[in-house]
Amino acid sequence: MLNATEKQRYLRQLIMPEISETGQAKIGKASVFIAGIGGLRSISASYMTAAGVGRVRLVVRDRVELSNLNRQIMHYTPDIGKGKTRSAEEKLRQLNPGCQLEAIQVSITREDVIDLVRGCDLILDATDNWGTRKILNFAAIALQIPFIYGGVNGFSGMVAFFRPQKTACIECIFPDGPNEPAVPIGVLGPMAGLVAALQCIEAIKHMLGLESSLMNRLLRIDGRNMSFKKTQLTRNKDCNACSGGGNYHVTGNKSDPQRM
Amino acid sequence: MSQGIKVILNGCEERVSKGATILDLLALLNENDQHLIVEHNDMFIPLSKYASRIVADGDSVEFVNPNLGG
Numbered sequence: 001m002l003n004a005t006e007k008q009r010y011l012r013q014l015i016m017p018e019i020s021e022t023g024q025a026k027i028g029k030a031s032v033f034i035a036g037i038g039g040l041r042s043i044s045a046s047y048m049t050a051a052g053v054g055r056v057r058l059v060v061r062d063r064v065e066l067s068n069l070n071r072q073i074m075h076y077t078p079d080i081g082k083g084k085t086r087s088a089e090e091k092l093r094q095l096n097p098g099c100q101l102e103a104i105q106v107s108i109t110r111e112d113v114i115d116l117v118r119g120c121d122l123i124l125d126a127t128d129n130w131g132t133r134k135i136l137n138f139a140a141i142a143l144q145i146p147f148i149y150g151g152v153n154g155f156s157g158m159v160a161f162f163r164p165q166k167t168a169c170i171e172c173i174f175p176d177g178p179n180e181p182a183v184p185i186g187v188l189g190p191m192a193g194l195v196a197a198l199q200c201i202e203a204i205k206h207m208l209g210l211e212s213s214l215m216n217r218l219l220r221i222d223g224r225n226m227s228f229k230k231t232q233l234t235r236n237k238d239c240n241a242c243s244g245g246g247n248y249h250v251t252g253n254k255s256d257p258q259r260m
Numbered sequence: 261m262s263q264g265i266k267v268i269l270n271g272c273e274e275r276v277s278k279g280a281t282i283l284d285l286l287a288l289l290n291e292n293d294q295h296l297i298v299e300h301n302d303m304f305i306p307l308s309k310y311a312s313r314i315v316a317d318g319d320s321v322e323f324v325n326p327n328l329g330g
Contacts, residue, residue: 040330128330151327158327171305178295178326187329218304232303253312
C-alpha cells in the first residue's frame, strides 16, 4: 500500500489506467541495473528513480569532466572532478529518497558482472563501447533478464529490447562486434536524452507486464529528419552468445562466466 | 540489353542488375565495413546471408552504422 506522500509523489502515474496502485507496486518492487558513463545514464537513472523503481543499481567508475556536461545533465559545473557515483548519488537521493540507490564505483568485467547484476530484473544499457555491452549481454543471458540496448551517435540513436530465449541478442546482430571508434564520437545531448527516455519507457512497460514494442526490433532514430524506423531482427541460430553450443551459463551462487 | 531493376539504396534510387545480392550492393558503394547493419525491406540481414540475399525491383536496402555512444 502506498502512503499519503507516495500517493502524491506518483499521482500522475497512478492516474494512468496502465499503472494505478497495482502497477505502481510492481514498479516499486523492481530492480534495475544501469551501467554506463553518463549521457544515457543521467536520464535513465533519473527517470527510474523518479518513477519509484524500488532499487536502482548504478555502476560507473570515472569522474565528472567539463566535456561531459553537454549531455550528462545529472552533473553540474561544480561537480567537475567529483566521482560520478558520488555526484549521481547526491542528485538521485534528493530526487527520490524512497528509492534504494546502489552506486558502485568499479569497472565491469566479465569475471564479476554476474555478481554485480544478480538480483536485478533488467539491464539498462548506458555504455559507450561494444566491449562492455558484450559483457552485459553475457550477464543478461546468464541471468535470463532483459537487456535494453541504447546507443547514440551525433543526431542518430538506436534502441532495442533483447530478451533471452525470446529475441535475438546483441551478438546475433554483431557477431564480431562493431569497430570501436578510435576517437571520441559526437553526441547531441537531446539525442542521448531521447534514447534513454525510450529505454525507460520499455523498462517500465516490462515492470508492468506490458509487452515491449521493441521485442526483436531495432528502433533507429534520425534526428536530422525526425525519422523513426524499426528494423525486424531475427535470432542467429549460430550465435555464440545465445544459441546452440555457445550458451552462457551460471552455476551455483557465484558466477561461472564460461561458455559451455 | 537488360535495363536491370530499381532499388532504393540508402534512400537513393539505383539501377542494378537483376539477381543482384546484398554483397553486390555493398560492392557498388565500395562499402567494406563488415560491421554495418544491413536492412532489406525493414528486415535485418546477417553477414552470412549477404551473398545469397537477392534484391527485387522496388526493394529498399539500407546500410547503417551501429550507434555505440552513450
